[in-house]
Amino acid sequence: MDPVAAACRARAEAIYNRGMRRWELTVALDKGRPQPLFLQLATILADDIRRGRLTPGEPLPGSRELAARLGASRNTVIAAYDELVAEGLVRARQGGGTFVAEREARLDVATGSGGALGYSLGSPSPSFVLPPRAPQAGALSLVAEPDARLFPARALARAFRNALSPRILARLAHSDPRGHPTLRAGLSAMLSRTRGFALSPDFVLVTRGIVQGIDFAARALVRPGEVVAIEALGYPPAWNALRLAGARLVPVPLDSGGLDVGALEALASREQVRAVLVTPHHQFPTSAVMSPARRSRLAALAARHRFVILEDDDDHEFHYEGKPLLPIAAAAGFANAIYIGSLANLLPPGISAGFVLAPPAVLERFVGLRLASAARGDAAVERAIAELFEDGELVRHARRVRRIYASRRDALVAALERYVQGALRFSTPDGGMAIWARVDEAVDVDAWVSAGESEGVLFAPSHRFAFAGRAPPFLRLGFTSLDESELTEAARRMGRALGRLREPKRAARR
C-alpha cells in the first residue's frame, strides 16, 4: 500500500474509533424474559465483545451511568461486569473503570459476520469497470481529466455557503423534479448561446453526469435484448449503463472522421437498431471530429430507420481550431436525437452535474428514474452550481481553461516530438482533452505502459477502450490535467521508458 493510502486508512480507523466512543451504547434489556437482568446484560456485552462491537482496551460505561440509562439498578450492572470479569472478557483497572480485555482478538467481521446468504443472489450482474486508482505520489498521469488546480474553488465554496443559507435551504425541499430551475435556466442559456440550440428550460433535465444521462435514456427507452449500436472504441462505463438496461451492444467501426456511418447503415438494414451511442464532436477516445456532412447523414439514417441518436458531447467546450460545429441535435433537431452532456469538465472532481436535452414528452420518462435515484438530495449542489452560472464564474472559467488547454496540447505535441520521436505518429487534435497516437509496430505497447509506470508516468493503451478488448496499437495521451512543464517531464519519462525497452534488445544484439 502506498504511504498516502496507508495514512488515509489510519485516519479512517482513528475516526472510527473516536466515533465509536462518541455514540451512546445501545443495549436492549427485556424485563419480561425469565433470565435475570444482570445475565441478560452480561450476555449482550459478551456478544458485543466477541463480535467486535466493543474493542479491546475500550472503556465500558460507568456502572451508575449505564444503570441510569437502562432503568436498571446499579447492582445489576455491577453483577454483569463481575460476570464478564470472571469470563475474562473485561478487566477492572486499579484506579477505577472497566475495560474490554486485550487478549480477546477482534473478529474479522468482514468475513465472520453474515456468513452464508439465506437467499439467492440470482444471475451475476454485468461486469463493470472500476474507476482508476490514484496514481502513486510523484507519478505524472496522462489521463484526460480536468485540472482541479485551475478551478475557482473559492467561488464554489462561497456558492455552497449561500445555498446553505436558511432562506434558500427552506426552498430546496420543493425543487423541481427535473432539477433546480435556476440551473436549468443557466444551462439552457449557455447551450443556446454556445452550441446553436434554441432551447427553453423545458427541454433541460439535470443529471449527475454523462453516464447517468445514458442510464436514464437506456432504462426509459431500451427494452432487454434491443440492439444499441456503439462505437468500437469508447467509454466502458457508458457501455455498462447500457448493459444494465439489458441492451444488446453491437460495435460499429471508426475511422478518422469518427463513427463509420456506412457501417451503421449496413447494420440498421440487417436488424432493428433501437439507438446509437455516438460522440461526434470529439470522439472518445480518439478525439476524431465528425464532419457536418457525416452528422447530417447520421441524422437522416436515424430518421429513416426510426432509431434514436444518443449524442454524447462530453467535452464540447474544448474545441481549439477551425469552425465551430453544431451538435446533431442542434442542427437536425430533437426528432431523432437526445443530447447528453455534462459540466464535469468545468467542475472539480467530486462535484458533478450533467444534463439531458430532449422534448418534454421524452424527459417526462426520465423524471421517475431521477426521483428513484434520490435526486432531491442534489438541490443544494445544483443551486450552488447555478450561482456560478449566474455570476459568470463558469463562463470565465470555461474561456480560461480552453485557452490553457490549447497551449498544453501544443506543449505535449512539442514534447512528444522531442522525446519519443519515431515511436508515435499522430496529428494534433482540433479539440478534446487527449492526443490519440499510433505506436510504431516495433514497440510493445503494454511493455511501454509498464515501463512508463516504473518511470513515473501513466498513460493508457488503446485496448482499454476497445469493446472487443483488442485494438490496433494506439496510446491516449491526455494533456489537460498537467501543466506545460509537467507535460514535458511526462514525455521525457515516456522517452526514458522507451529507452528501457530498447536497451535489452541492443544488449542482445552485441
Place this chain on the structure above:
Amino acid sequence: MDPVAAACRARAEAIYNRGMRRWELTVALDKGRPQPLFLQLATILADDIRRGRLTPGEPLPGSRELAARLGASRNTVIAAYDELVAEGLVRARQGGGTFVAEREARLDVATGSGGALGYSLGSPSPSFVLPPRAPQAGALSLVAEPDARLFPARALARAFRNALSPRILARLAHSDPRGHPTLRAGLSAMLSRTRGFALSPDFVLVTRGIVQGIDFAARALVRPGEVVAIEALGYPPAWNALRLAGARLVPVPLDSGGLDVGALEALASREQVRAVLVTPHHQFPTSAVMSPARRSRLAALAARHRFVILEDDDDHEFHYEGKPLLPIAAAAGFANAIYIGSLANLLPPGISAGFVLAPPAVLERFVGLRLASAARGDAAVERAIAELFEDGELVRHARRVRRIYASRRDALVAALERYVQGALRFSTPDGGMAIWARVDEAVDVDAWVSAGESEGVLFAPSHRFAFAGRAPPFLRLGFTSLDESELTEAARRMGRALGRLREPKRAARR
C-alpha cells in the same frame, strides 16, 4: 401562481437573458458551400431569431467583432445585417447597434421545436408521485420533514469549504466506488454504537438516500415479475423504485404492531416471495413500532422461505420512549436482511446521503449500479458530511433534535386535544416524526383537508399512502418541521377548518 413562484420565475428569466448575453454566439459558416457567406450568415441569424435563440430587443454583435470571430470580412457581416433589416427581422438603431426586431413574436419552443418524435417511446413507464409542492407563504405544513432551521448550516458550509481545498479535491477523483472511505468509517461507527450492529466499513455502501438504496436492491436482486411484498400503507416513491425494476408488488395488511407477519406468511406459502420491504422501527406512515418478538418471527419466516427483508429504517434516531430496539439486521444478522437507511433526517433538504448495509458479496452487485448513477460526483458532498461525523457535529445535532422533536410531539398532542378534541383518536407515538390519528366517522376527511388548506394548514389523509388508493380515515400529522407555537397555531387552524365543515350542517339543522 403564488408570488414566490412568480418571483423565482422572473429571476430565472433574468438569469437566462443575462446568460444569453454572456456566452459567445456560435455561428458556423462553411466557406466550401456555393452560397455566399453573407447569405449563409443571414440565413443562420434569421433562423436563430425565428427559433427564439435570439430574442426581441437583443443586440447583435458589432460587425467588426463578429467578422473577427468568424474570420470573415466586415463587409460580409454588414451585408448580412442589411439583408436581415430588409426582411424586418432586425433593426438598426440611431446612435449605432443592430437589434432583434420587437415585432417578431418568440416561438414557444416547448411545443414548437422538436415536434413529432422519429422513434417510438415504447410502453409507458410506471407512474410516479411528484414531490409535494412548496406550501403557500404563511401556510403551516404538518408534513413530517426535518426542521431545516435547526441544522448547523455554518458547520456544513465550513466542511464544504474544506472539501473543496485543492489538496482534498485532487484526491476526490479517486474515491472508493462504495463511497468516501471516511464517511463509510463514520457511518459504521455510528451504526455500531447506536443500533447494535457489529460492522466493518466493508458492509457499508453510501447511497444518496433511502429510495436509492431500495432502487439498488430491487435492480440487483429482483427480476421482472418477481413478487415483492410491501406494507399496505407505505411510501409511494419506494414502490416506484420497486416497480421500475419490474417487481410485482403485493400489499400486506398492517396492524398496531406494524406489518402483519401472519398475513405475509400466508402469502409466502401461496407463492414465491422474493423480498419484503418493511419499516419495522417506525412504520411509515403509521409510526407503529414492531415488537422484538414479531421482528424475530419475520426474520425466521424470511430464512424459511429464502426471501430477503429490505429493512427501511429511515428515522431510527427519533425514538423517544421505552427500550431501544435492535434492527432486524442487527439482531438476526445479514443472512436474510439488507438494511437501508439515510442521513436525510439529520441533514437539511437539498443535501442527502444514505447507506445500505449488507455483506460485501451483495454490495458488490450494487457498485455497478452506483457507478451508473454517476456516483463519483458525490465525493465532495460525502467528504463534507464525513467531516461533520468526525468533528461530532452530526452526533450533537442528532441528540439535540431528538430532544426538540420529543417536546414538539408532546406540544402537538396537547394542541390537538385542545383544538380538535373529539374529531381525532390517537395514541402518542413512541418515536418517528408524525402522529397517526383516526378521524371520527362523522367527519369528511377530504373536506377537512381542503378546508385546512383554506385556513392555512396542510396535512395528509391516509389514502395518499395507501397502495390500494383507499384506506380507513386517518390523518398523518408531522410534528418535526414546526416549532411548538407553530404547531399550536396549526392545530388551531385545523380546529377552525373543522368548524367550517360543521357550520353548514348546523345551519341546515335550524
